Amino acid sequence: MSPSNTYIRYKRDxxxxxxxLIHASNAIIKSFPAETTIPLNTSGEIKISTLVSLSEVISKRISPIPTSIYRLFQSVIGARRQTHLFFKQLAAEDPDPEIxxxxxxxxxxxxxLVKAFAILGGETWLSERQNAPDAADEGDEDEIFSNKFAGLNLDGEYDEDEEEETSETPVKMPPRVQKKGTKKGKGKKGKKAKGKGKRATEGAEPADIPLESYCIIEDQTGLVTDYLLAAHSLMMEWSDLRSCMQEAWxxxxxxGLHSAIAxxxxxxxxxxLSKSQVEIMADFPGHDSFETIMRTITRGNPDKAQGMLRMVAPDKSSSDNSAGTVLGEEVxxxxxxxxxxxxxxxxxxxxFQKTRSGKPTKSMLKTLHxxxxxxxxxxxxxxxLKWRRAYTINxxxxxxxxxxxxxxxxxNLKGEPADLASVDWSIHGPWARSQRMFGLGEFAGEVTKLAMQKPGTDVRSKILPHLVFQLQCIVDSFCVVRGWIxxxxxxxxxxxxxxxDIDPFLDRSLQDDGVGYLRGSEFMWAELKMAAIRNPEPEYNVVAELGARVGGDFKDWLGETLYKDGLESIPPSRFSNSNANGLWEYSPYLCGTGLLEALEIAHGASMFMWDRVREPSLIVHLHNMLVKKGYLxxxxDxxxxxxxxxRNEFFCKGxxxxxxxxxxxxxxxxxxxxAKDSSSHEIKVQRLKRNVNTVHDFMDERFNSVYRTKSLARLLREAYWVPDRISDDEITVPSSLALLxxxxxxxxxxxxxxAKTLADTVLLRRYREAGWxxxxxxxxxxxxxxAQPLDEPPQPNGRLSALPPGYGHKILADSKASLHLDKGNLSNEEFFFRILKTDMRNQIVLGPCPILGLSYMWITLYCFHIFSRIEQKLKELKHPYYDRIYCDPEESKNMGLTFTVMEEEDxxxxxxxxxCLRGNPACVGDYFYWPEVGSGSVYSEEPEDELEDKHEHEHENGD
Structure with a gap:
């Protein structure tokens, strides 16, 4: 997907x-040296004046110009124009020499840029697009360059068919430099690397110059201009993302959107935002703090800037969204x-730093009612504003x-002072083993680190935009619930x-018909303890201990905390006057992220359990045999x-x-x-190599022998919440992300x-393996x-009837709807979140078997219950299997029965x-933590195109 950040897209384009421009003009200059006095470019750098000259050379020999080049021009022009218009507002009211x-x-x-674009025929292209607009080109760099140059013909023609269909004899792509994210305090290193790159390109052949070295060179004013563009682009990105998050809440x-999805x-x-922040500020080391960016945009005085600024946005009525810009309302x-x-x-x-006691100072306390x-x-x-400030600080x-x-x-227990300023509060630090902040561990660690510094420590230079943005989203989630949107x-x-959404998952109230995790884990723990006594299965005790630990963490720290009941060394909750559990009760954001992490952990614990507890697999094999042989x-269900x-876990090769x-x-x-034998050595080696400190580390599915299916939440966490980093080997198949x-x-x-076919990729092969x-x-x-409509309902012999089992028509239709939204009216963020929402909903509440929304503890208990019923029936019937299997102290009871009956087919x-199975029918929906969509539950969120009609803004304008 094209980068959403204007500056990153601008630098790339x-x-x-x-x-x-350099490769095309160099090719012409070599072939027709008498036509121009412009020398070959061997540096990868050009000036704006040279840009115009090269465009004139190219326009005489290459026709038509590739469409992708026009789009690159429009992207670069649009980014410059948008920022220019923004800062022009600032200078108009109060001139500043630097601005x-x-x-x-x-x-x-x-x-x-506009002149070069016009020389290359850009205006004609724009007028033609108005009559027949084409789709946006989102091909990757390799495809753009190998294909475009494969079709380059110096006789004055450009073969667009060849551009699409062949990549033979492409111009050699330039080597890429691995761009490292510049961390705080590493500014000097970044500068040095930049200089080295320039020296390395002097006198080099263009094909050997790293792509990162191609640029339009500037003077010192240009560097300032670039920083203004970078700062403005970050502000625009966090503004767009904030709007998306407010809409989500x-x-x-x-x-009724599920809070874990939000x-x-x-x-x-x-x-x-963090990714953009790192990529952008690698170009401007030492200027990455929120304070610096804020002061740059407001010229050091936000109040003075008020009234001067209007939103600058792409002009939707323009022939090209990226090039046209308009001024919106004052912000x-x-x-x-x-x-x-x-x-x-x-x-x-x-x-907080003044006392580091966890209590506000007297002067602060006066403002926190x-x-x-x-x-x-x-x-x-x-x-x-005062109400929101008091809420935020409390x-x-x-x-x-x-x-x-x-x-x-x-x-306090040790009775000796600890240097709280030097404690590693990160999610990988020594205290990470105790799970006390589900969902916001990283954010809490960053804030705690700053708050625990010595009194008077100025931390403003260490507060980066992503931290402020996350706090803003946390506060917004509660304000939205209160009607401030x-x-x-x-x-x-x-x-x-x-x-x-937390309460049904945990079921603290222990409802009789509930399948909550807490009671399920307690029953499962007791069942496994008994099974360990009756069966020679030593790992049952290990699973029981893990289940008890996870259940205990959920009970004490998810949705409510021991803190609300008071701790001697910790001050009472700041919300005690209204709700001692206000940390959770007043934070939808914490509840949503906390529940998401808990669901991920619960699924990981379940896979850990099924990798060692055989009853679910045995029941599945027995059930399949009974169905295929006609006994059922x-x-x-x-x-x-x-x-x-x-199926891949229960059966060989699925x-x-x-x-x-x-x-x-x-x-x-x-x-x-x-698998267990081969993985045991790998597990020992991997655990020696790294510190298995948290519950996430312990339950890493990679260490399981067979049950290695990862939830989307786990995949995203491992990808540091950047979906593009999820490999094709692991992305959920099928899913909207995979289809994209x-x-x-x-x-x-x-x-x-x-005929044109899809290239043979890992992802395509995985679809085939899944039965497609x-x-x-x-x-x-x-x-x-x-945009072809899907047949509905699927015909008996139609294509949809060939869908692999477990992939319903509704999910396919939802995926198609998400991917086929009119992206022209959506930002990249909105488009992407709608796709992600489809996949998350399928895994939590909507899918035929939502792997994150299933109570595996209760499902496993069901399997044990079926075996218990079978044992009782065989005993009542005095079947010979009873004495043969259940009275043998060395026999693994449930496995022994399954092996015997499947081998002898008695x-x-x-x-x-x-x-026993007929007498204990079980529908998968009975084991959902939340009611199924369509049953009138709060989770029946309506289709996107019906939302605005139903919820047509009842909003009243604020003061």
């Missing part, structure tokens, strides 16, 4: 554009730039006190509770869905047997034993048929590309097992 010089530089650049509170959005939004500078959140954070840290029931619609703007006090509580308690005020969400007229979802059932089971046992990648897979020409035929894949990709015993 500028390099690509300069690369093409004015930068604006002159911007103007010079824009004129040169609006959907949670008012429309929690995943929060992590990804922070990761997006509230402090709100738009998150200055309120930043100042609240700085004030909290300064106040807070009423959670305040009617915001009746409050003035000033009152609302909440931060509770956050740091809970997060640091174990370290502080340990210090952006710059509008509406009624609070009726009866909304931040813990709405209808499959048991729960077991059938589990079979389809985990092949569900139609006969020879004992051989299939025996092959699985051999496979599992071999499949849709963008390179097309190649089949030499036998001449080439015909079905081609049809699906074509349907996504051409009809009487098979009928007993079938009767």
């Amino acid at each position: 500028q390099k690509l554009l300069v690369y093409w 004015e010089a930068s604006n002159v530089s911007h103007e010079y650049w824009l004129n040169g 609006r959907r949670v509170a008012y429309l 929690g995943s959005f929060g992590h990804i939004a922070v990761a997006m 509230d500078v402090r709100e738009h730039m998150m200055i309120h959140a930043y100042e609240d954070l700085v004030d909290f840290i300064a106040d 807070w009423d959670p029931t305040l009617d915001l619609s009746q409050a003035s703007s000033d009152v609302r 909440w931060l006090y509770d956050l740091v006190n809970v997060f640091s509580s174990e370290a502080v308690e340990s210090r 952006g710059d509008t005020i509406t009624s609070p969400a009726d009866d909304f509770c931040a813990r709405r 007229d209808q499959p048991v 729960l077991i059938d869905e589990l079979t389809n979802t985990y 092949k569900i047997p139609e006969s020879r059932f004992f051989s299939a089971l025996y092959a699985v046992m051999l496979r599992d034993a071999g 990648r499949l849709r963008r897979t390179k097309r190649v020409i089949d030499p036998a048929t001449g 035929s080439d015909e079905l894949i081609s049809w699906l990709v074509g349907a996504l590309d051409d 009809g009487a015993c098979l009928r007993v097992i079938a009767e």
